[in-house]
Amino acid sequence: MSPPLYHIQTSPTLPASADVVVIGGGIIGVFTAYYLARRGVSVALVEKGRIGAEQSSRNWGWCRQQNRDARELPLASKSLDLWERFGAESGEDTGFHRCGLLYLSNDEAELSRWSSWRDFAKTAGVTTYMLDSQQAAQRGQATGRAWKGGVFSPSDGTADPGKAAPAVAAALIKLGGSVQQDCAARGIETEGGRVSGVITEAGVIRTRTAVLAGGAWASSFCRQLGIRFPQASIRQSILSVSPVERPLPDALYTTGVSVTRRSDGRYALAISGRARVDVTPQFMRFAPQFVPMFAKRWRSLLPGGLEGIRGGHETLKRWRLDAPTPMERVRILDPKPDPATVRETHRRALELLPELREARITDAWAGFVDSTPDGVPGIGELPSIPGFILAAGFSGHGFGIGPGAGHLIADLATGAEPIVDPLPYRPERFSDSAWGKVADF
Numbered sequence: 330m331s332p333p334l335y336h337i338q339t340s341p342t343l344p345a346s347a348d349v350v351v352i353g354g355g356i357i358g359v360f361t362a363y364y365l366a367r368r369g370v371s372v373a374l375v376e377k378g379r380i381g382a383e384q385s386s387r388n389w390g391w392c393r394q395q396n397r398d399a400r401e402l403p404l405a406s407k408s409l410d411l412w413e414r415f416g417a418e419s420g421e422d423t424g425f426h427r428c429g430l431l432y433l434s435n436d437e438a439e440l441s442r443w444s445s446w447r448d449f450a451k452t453a454g455v456t457t458y459m460l461d462s463q464q465a466a467q468r469g470q471a472t473g474r475a476w477k478g479g480v481f482s483p484s485d486g487t488a489d490p491g492k493a494a495p496a497v498a499a500a501l502i503k504l505g506g507s508v509q510q511d512c513a514a515r516g517i518e519t520e521g522g523r524v525s526g527v528i529t530e531a532g533v534i535r536t537r538t539a540v541l542a543g544g545a546w547a548s549s550f551c552r553q554l555g556i557r558f559p560q561a562s563i564r565q566s567i568l569s570v571s572p573v574e575r576p577l578p579d580a581l582y583t584t585g586v587s588v589t590r591r592s593d594g595r596y597a598l599a600i601s602g603r604a605r606v607d608v609t610p611q612f613m614r615f616a617p618q619f620v621p622m623f624a625k626r627w628r629s630l631l632p633g634g635l636e637g638i639r640g641g642h643e644t645l646k647r648w649r650l651d652a653p654t655p656m657e658r659v660r661i662l663d664p665k666p667d668p669a670t671v672r673e674t675h676r677r678a679l680e681l682l683p684e685l686r687e688a689r690i691t692d693a694w695a696g697f698v699d700s701t702p703d704g705v706p707g708i709g710e711l712p713s714i715p716g717f718i719l720a721a722g723f724s725g726h727g728f729g730i731g732p733g734a735g736h737l738i739a740d741l742a743t744g745a746e747p748i749v750d751p752l753p754y755r756p757e758r759f760s761d762s763a764w765g766k767v768a769d770f
């Protein structure tokens with residue numbers, strides 16, 4: 330089942346050319362295109378299904394600095410300002426607000442990790458407060474139970490995943506950008522080794538720069554170009570319940586279950602990190618590189634089923650550029666939520682927040698989180714194809730850092746001073762020697 334999502338109109342005609350073509354209309358693609366259009370760059374965004382319909386509308390909506398990896402923290406901090414500024418400069422509503430994120434725990438080891446992160450974050454100018462048991466009980470009043478401690482990060486917030494990507498696409502259209510939906514990019518054309526066009530199902534768009542913001546489809550698209558991009562997707566499930574009378578925290582994390590208030594008053598419930606691993610040929614191909622990541626997370630990963638194969642996004646097949654591709658067969662990746670996880674999430678949420686007993690389940694859905702082996706996205710121009718910029722593998726954090734990442738990609742595409750140091754994201758880091766022609770499979 331799909332989560333709630335605003336729809337926007339497709340632009341009337343496919344442009345014959347554009348300075349930049351952005352492939353993929355998730356939060357990364359729309360913010361990239363928006364920041365390009367603001368600079369007067371002509372931009373065409375092509376989306377195989379609906380704007381925001383895959384990961385970008387299926388997430389919790391957390392926009393956080395709290396507990397971020399050092400490599401992503403600068404982008405997370407810039408993004409919070411950009412979320413705020415976007416609303417003011419465009420007049421569009423993403424549902425973003427700095428409600429603060431509340432973390433509660435009874436686990437000394439977890440509290441100590443949060444405390445170390447607080448010390449590190451201070452050096453980066455980020456303020457976050459450790460809560461003692463009394464403060465935790467007070468902030469977590471709705472749980473009606475005792476806590477050893479917690480963290481409150483007041484400058485973090487949430488945006489509405491159902492509204493955000495469509496709102497940014499609407500702002501892009503107002504700036505003169507073209508947004509094509511139900512329009513898959515099948516491949517790219519090159520001249521003298523450099524990008525010269527993007528081949529879509531509706532025709533070719535001439536361009537010298539293409540940005541691949543294709544989420545979980547990025548690796549199979551790269552494979553068509555002879556580029557090896559190690560990516561794995563895991564299936565996370567989430568449910569939403571109707572509003573309740575007594576307000577609950579806007580965004581609350583506990584190890585057992587997390588709760589987020591959406592802008593329509595419903596609450597999204599999920600278990601952090603819990604996911605099904607649906608084995609696919611692509612998964613097998615990259616598995617060795619993911620061993621350290623899966624070893625770290627093995628407690629919350631469960632064996633999956635055929636959802637990954639049904640999705641078709643991890644195919645190893647080469648597709649033709651003059652015939653429908655897997656992306657036209659599956660316009661929107663809409664995997665089945667895992668019933669056992671949904672039941673367990675709901676049970677834990679009722680136990681944590683008794684007020685939720687009044688609420689009824691309104692929706693349940695799942696999303697494929699696209700990960701890289703080190704959990705940091707790959708962002709940058711690929712040396713083997715000048716003009717081709719990869720922006721994928723956001724590893725479960727891409728919604729919150731969407732504005733900063735989009736700004737950074739627009740900087741790279743136009744040769745502007747980058748908003749943050751792009752080095753930690755360079756795609757070549759996955760294997761400097763492996764970029765280029767595919768050697769295996």
Ligand SMILES: Cc1cc2nc3c(=O)[nH]c(=O)nc-3n(C[C@H](O)[C@H](O)[C@H](O)COP(=O)(O)OP(=O)(O)OC[C@H]3O[C@@H](n4cnc5c(N)ncnc54)[C@H](O)[C@@H]3O)c2cc1C
Nearest residue numbers: 353355356357377385388389391514544696726727728729
């Ligand atoms: C359950 C869940 C909870 C999450 N919670 C959070 C959270 O709280 N905070 C956070 O920061 N992140 C969270 N995330 C992660 C976040 O949602 C993603 O990192 C982010 O949305 C990725 O954005 P994207 O634009 O890269 O990908 P997507 O949103 O997946 O968009 C990619 C788009 O590209 C399109 N596409 C692909 N190939 C082509 C092609 N060839 N031609 C045309 N179109 C194409 C697809 O149709 C899709 O719309 C969560 C994810 C899930 C699933």
